[in-house]
Amino acid sequence: MKLDFGQILSEAEARPDSLAMNAALRLLHSPRGLQLARWIAPLDPRLPAHFRPSAKFTLELARRLYAEKTEHVVWASVFVPCELLWGLGLMPFYPEVAAAAGAAIGLTPRAIASAAEAGTPVDLCTYHRASFGLEREGFYPSAAAFVSTSHLCTLAGIMLAAEAHRRAKPFRLIDVPPTFDSDSLDYVEAQLQTLVSDLEVATGARYDPDRMREALRLSNAARAFALELNALRVQKPAPLRGGPMLTVLGLGLWILGHRDGVSHFRAWRDYTAERVERRDPEQSNQKIRLFWLHLRPYGESGLIEHLENDLGGVIAFEEHNTLWWDELDEARPLRALAAKILGHPSNGSIERRLAMILDGVKRYECDGVVHFSHWGCRQAAGATRVIRDRLRREGIPMLELDGDCIDPANVQSGPLRTRIEAFVETLV
Amino acid sequence: MYATGIDIGSTSGEAVILNGNGILAASVVDTGYNSRRAAEAALEKALADSGLKREQIGPIVATGYGRIAIEFADRQVTEISCYAKGMAHIFPDVRTVVDIGGQDSKVIAVGKNGKAMDFAMNDKCAAGTGRFLEVTARALQLGLSDLGGISAQATRDLAISSICTVFAESEVITLVAEGAERADIVAGLHRAIAKRVGAMVKRIGPNPIIAFAGGVAKNEGVKRALERELGISLVIPPEPQIVGALGAALIARDGEG
Numbered sequence A: 001m002k003l004d005f006g007q008i009l010s011e012a013e014a015r016p017d018s019l020a021m022n023a024a025l026r027l028l029h030s031p032r033g034l035q036l037a038r039w040i041a042p043l044d045p046r047l048p049a050h051f052r053p054s055a056k057f058t059l060e061l062a063r064r065l066y067a068e069k070t071e072h073v074v075w076a077s078v079f080v081p082c083e084l085l086w087g088l089g090l091m092p093f094y095p096e097v098a099a100a101a102g103a104a105i106g107l108t109p110r111a112i113a114s115a116a117e118a119g120t121p122v123d124l125c126t127y128h129r130a131s132f133g134l135e136r137e138g139f140y141p142s143a144a145a146f147v148s149t150s151h152l153c154t155l156a157g158i159m160l161a162a163e164a165h166r167r168a169k170p171f172r173l174i175d176v177p178p179t180f181d182s183d184s185l186d187y188v189e190a191q192l193q194t195l196v197s198d199l200e201v202a203t204g205a206r207y208d209p210d211r212m213r214e215a216l217r218l219s220n221a222a223r224a225f226a227l228e229l230n231a232l233r234v235q236k237p238a239p240l241r242g243g244p245m246l247t248v249l250g251l252g253l254w255i256l257g258h259r260d261g262v263s264h265f266r267a268w269r270d271y272t273a274e275r276v277e278r279r280d281p282e283q284s285n286q287k288i289r290l291f292w293l294h295l296r297p298y299g300e301s302g303l304i305e306h307l308e309n310d311l312g313g314v315i316a317f318e319e320h321n322t323l324w325w326d327e328l329d330e331a332r333p334l335r336a337l338a339a340k341i342l343g344h345p346s347n348g349s350i351e352r353r354l355a356m357i358l359d360g361v362k363r364y365e366c367d368g369v370v371h372f373s374h375w376g377c378r379q380a381a382g383a384t385r386v387i388r389d390r391l392r393r394e395g396i397p398m399l400e401l402d403g404d405c406i407d408p409a410n411v412q413s414g415p416l417r418t419r420i421e422a423f424v425e426t427l428v
Numbered sequence B: 001m002y003a004t005g006i007d008i009g010s011t012s013g014e015a016v017i018l019n020g021n022g023i024l025a026a027s028v029v030d031t032g033y034n035s036r037r038a039a040e041a042a043l044e045k046a047l048a049d050s051g052l053k054r055e056q057i058g059p060i061v062a063t064g065y066g067r068i069a070i071e072f073a074d075r076q077v078t079e080i081s082c083y084a085k086g087m088a089h090i091f092p093d094v095r096t097v098v099d100i101g102g103q104d105s106k107v108i109a110v111g112k113n114g115k116a117m118d119f120a121m122n123d124k125c126a127a128g129t130g131r132f133l134e135v136t137a138r139a140l141q142l143g144l145s146d147l148g149g150i151s152a153q154a155t156r157d158l159a160i161s162s163i164c165t166v167f168a169e170s171e172v173i174t175l176v177a178e179g180a181e182r183a184d185i186v187a188g189l190h191r192a193i194a195k196r197v198g199a200m201v202k203r204i205g206p207n208p209i210i211a212f213a214g215g216v217a218k219n220e221g222v223k224r225a226l227e228r229e230l231g232i233s234l235v236i237p238p239e240p241q242i243v244g245a246l247g248a249a250l251i252a253r254d255g256e257g
């Protein structure tokens, strides 16, 4: 498809809401445009150095997903470790992360409307509704296979299975038990072995032990930088704002095991270290430190910006930036990845998530905790009562915010602002 | 300096001018469609009552959902903090405040110094708020102020099962069509609100002394239903509507929050 910005602009005049959608769609389906953007964007002097590796990765990924070897694309739910797919020479595509990116650039209202036109029930999580709409509108790449895990997000498996069925492609579910012991490890590892064979058949990829080991080595190298980055965030004042960290975290689910993952986390580590050394935090006014649970609204709600810019509340750390897994054993890659899957703090007993939260609050010396409950997400919001009670016993205040990460129409800015302002007032 | 508080809610706006520790003047106006104009009107009315001129009043704190529109205020503070502060001034021993406003309801845990310690607010919709009563009163062709008295005449327990204001309205219309007594329906509505707000009180952790503020506190029926739900008597200030504005004025006076 040829990029014609003149035509895009004149269409936008007629239908202003379609500007972002059309421009994005045309760019995605223009291999030349993406190639050009992939070279030019990271050189743009306005782009800070710590965003360059991720910009390069994203544009290159888009080019490859849409233009090159589409038979190597595998759709996966967010809890399928990307190292496995990179290690097989495949290209992971995470519909939920892509939906968040779509929300950030204003694509989701139309995508959600499109899903509604097709009869998608409104009480489903909007990550999946928007994904369905974005797919329907031609935003998502084709795929050779679909993979999900059974833990945490049950909806992901159902939606991916339905999509696989519609496209007559194979779907595989990794069944994840709620316990983390050697039986569970054997069980998940065996499933990963079968999955590898199935993906070989579906995509034509070949399992190469050296390539898989390399993916794990790259993941470990990135993890080491991420650990250093997280350690730097302990500092007071907090060197980084949490808002952007909540936005970039989706990338961490996609980039590990890829060489750009190492440069991405190294760049963030360097940037943070420099801020700490210069005693120059991103946010100068820091009255209270918060630990943020679950996700954030990605559209323009102004909620987090209001918290960080106007109220002096800094998000010192985020639940989902916790690195819960040990260094991956490169000698036994599938077992290591099985351990990564099983060890997720939200898998199994709530005690695991609680321990992670309490550790985080203590380590980052937070004054309070905010849980942003995303509409339709049972796995995150289902536990808030228990979390709140435990935190209360520990004397840690918690605020629960109800909203939607993906659908701006389901985010009520006024009431959310009142709640977050009142919470800050109770803490100062 | 006469510290001043202005509270602009969804249905009414209030202003309080303090003279030291006492209330010099207070006013209540309808919010209408323009929060800023309502704030001006409330302030003008309070000024007229006090005999003061605008230049004579000191710091102004704005609160309520319309607070961001009140640009002439020196500061904006949420109604959570203001209700806690205002109620602690009136009843120093109170540790829980219930406020049922036009478009939201809240329960606030109050610390010894009148500081809000924790709070719960109704979910996104109008269930359990003054709007719920307003809509259903309209369906019964009653005025809001009639509800309290009528519910006292109820003779049987009618359950209103819908928590959604829109569905509750249709439920009320159906009950009327089925010949149910208005008094029983109104008492059912009060119980529905009390259940919802009662759940928020339990979530915050009930205390032996609970104060009830906001316009709905004037409704005897809701008060009775809530007392039954919680199993305790509620304390209500003589002017439950001005508690937020009073708290705002106190915060303006003390320069805190």
Ligand code: SF4
Binding pocket: A096, A125, A126, A127, A128, A152, A153, A154, A155, A156, A374, A376, A377, A378, A379, A380
């Ligand atoms: S937000 Fe919750 S329901 Fe939605 S995709 Fe994520 S885990 Fe699944």
